[in-house]
Amino acid sequence: MSVIRSAVTGVGSFLPEKVVTNADLAKFVDTSDEWIVERTGIHQRHQAREDEPTSDLAVEAARRALADAGKTAADVDLIIVATTTPDQTFPATAAIVQAKLGAPVGIAFDVQAVCSGFVYAMSVADGFVARGMAKCALVIGAEEMTRLMDWSDRTTCVLFGDGAGAFVVEPREGQGTKADQGVLGFALRCDGSKSDMLYVDGGPSTTGTVGHLKMLGNQVFRHAVVNIAEAIVGATEAAGVEIPEIDWFVPHQANQRIIRGVGERLGLDENKVVSTVALHANTSAASIPLAMDAAIKDGRIKRGDLVVIEAMGGGLTWGACAFRL
Template sequence: MSVIRSVVTGVGSYLPEQVVTNADLAKIVDTSDEWIVERTGIRQRHKAREDEPTSDLAVAAARRALADAGRSPEDVDLIVVATTTPDMTFPATASIVQRKLGVPVCPAFDVQAVCSGFVYALSVADGFVARGISKCALVIGAEEMTRLMDWSDRSTCVLFGDGAGAVLLEPRQGEGTKADQGLLGFALRCDGNKTDLLYVDGGPATTGSVGHLRMAGNQVFRHAVVNIAEAITAACAASGIEIADVDWFVPHQANQRIIRGVGERLGLDENKVVSTVAEHANTSAASIPLALDAAIQDGRIKRGDMVLIEAMGGGLTWGACAFRL
């Protein structure tokens, strides 16, 4: 059966120049490198400058993805930005990215599913490409999570960092089998009854302020391992693949213990798991494309490989996707 697949033709990422180590954080909050590494696997994170908004990170990543695909901004006909830290309440950060890149008039909007945002955004863009509406879709995950930190709360401020990653999706003819190149299947989930486990205590319609991130870490951890594993199984079924078919697992980079727990639950070979959490910390919607680009750049992930991605974030939202690069 002939089908249109959304193929990842370009990947790019960007990290702000400033690096904040665990030792740096130990100077401002009661923590230590040993404490952070033991509980999370994180050793450092990147922090955007005060004059460097989320859209700047998104644009830098997008330019690299476009160059990787051999495309120009004039080719883009859809922009979807996954972010929970927009430049402004409105317009959408995607609109600002469109202007800064010089992309012609086209649909441009944000998707807000916190750490799951990139998976959600991919599924939205896939709908445009698969229906023939878009021929060159730019999907970006960009976050400045350090803007949401309460720097006196050692349980959260050590976990997050800033960054952006982007992919370009273009249509290709497929045969409707797991051998096809492109996005193969998704599983998206949300349980709004658990909003109190991970949230920001502010917003335009409640406090009129940005607020700070709050998290019940132990409960989020328990939900993450079980729920992510279920979504991965469902995404594999929707893609017509088995876990054994997966060449590379690129999870949301939240916590090394969660990454390890999910991998063990699914029986994944740890040598197939891409982890950048030590260097990037949790960059929310940016974490998957950042890790994907890192593994492509160092030669681990190659064209034709079967890649499995997953994420879980506030909402609680979670989801997974399988694709052949």
């Protein structure tokens, strides 16, 4: 049976030039390289300039993804930006990206599911592309999480960084089997009763300020491994594939201990797990495409590979997607 799948045809990423090491942080907050690495696996993170908004990072990642797909901005008819650090309250950062790219009038909006934003955005893009409402979509995760930091709080400020990554998503004809190129299955979840575990203490309708990120780290960790593993199982079941068939697991890059814990819970070969958290830290919705681009560029992930992406973030939101590159 012939079906239309939404397929990833291009991947790109961008990191701000400034690198902040653990030793740099130790100069003004009570921490150390050893303390951070032991608990998180993070060695460094990137930080955007004051005059470098989220949309700038998104545009650079989008341009690289378009080039990888052999497309130009003129081809784009849908832009979805997953971000929790928009340029402005409104308009959507996607609208600003559309203008900066010089893309034609089309559909453009943001998705806010914090660290899970990229997986959620991919599901939305799938709804447009696989149903013929878009022919060339840009799905972008772009974040400047360092803007949300309380730099006196060593439990949070050491965890996050800035960056952007993008997928070009286009329709591809398949046979309705797990061998098809494109998206095969999703599992998306949210439990709003646990929103106090990870949140920002500000907003337009409450404090009128941006606020700072707050996290109950131990509780988030406890939920992360179980919830993420469940979502991965759900996505693979929806795709009609078994866990051992996964070629590459590209998780949200929050914490090396979480990444390792999920892999062990599912019995995944650690050589199939992509980890960039040491170099990028937690870039929220940008972390999956950043890691995916790194693994494609270094030759690990190849066309035809079965890839599973996953994330968990504030909300609590979590989810997973299985697709064949």
